[in-house]
Amino acid sequence: MRFDPADLVPIDEALVAELRTRLAAAGWSPDRDDAFAARMRAAVAGTARIGTERTPPAGWDEGWDATEVGFDAKIMFRPQFTTLREAPRVRIEGQAELEVRDYQAAWPLFARPEEVEYPHFDCVCPQWDNSARTGTRGVVLHNSTPDAYERWLGEVLNRARQRPEAERVVFVNAWNEWGEGCHLEPDTRSGHGYLEATRRALSAVPAGGSNRKQRRARTKIISTLSSKKP
Secondary structure, eight states: OOOOGGSOOOHHHHHHHHHHHHHHHHHHTTOHHHHHHHHHHHHHHTTSSTTTOOOOOOSSSSOGGGGOOOOOOOOOOOHHHHHTTOEEEEOOOOOOOOOEEEEHHHHHHHHHOOSSSSSSEEEEEEEEETTTHGGGOOOOOOOOOOOHHHHHHHHHHHHTTTTGGGGOEEESSOSEGGGEEEOOOOOOBBBBBHHHHHHHHHHHHOOOSHHHHHHHHHHHOEEEEOOOOO
């Protein structure tokens, strides 16, 4: 299978051309998928490492199997916009381009994705609002709460514990992504609410297993970090 940006989702030609240009600058071409994957492995070394594996740092599409172009696994980025758009849209008067979806309706869609055969790691997000960067063309998850995030994280953690120990990893997007309103760090609205919800969700997951070693095995949670400024 050869990867082409146009295969991801039906998007406008200008965006496809820009993506091809950026990928080419990183070393990609349709006839050099193996070389491109090797470049990407080197680029993410030390940042998205799971044992000895390399994973694309974010999977924006649900269906693309990253292992077919040389990666070891895939992180199921959240919020994934195609799935997000299955949730009802909240219309804002005078803001036709602003895309607002209800977190309470969206998280159950993300929590129960269609199972795939390739190795992958689930991801959750406590909040999302990228209008600080994109203005009136932003995407917003409205009505997020620590309680809803905790329920979502709990479902994902319980699913992860059914996998082999080396694959019991869950990602959180993100620790400090303030520019996209997507952070676990305390704020004036929720205080330490999302951090406390994370602790409760982790504490509620039974270790499982039939022997002492298996009972000690816990699901690992990794929060992605951002060095970007709003």
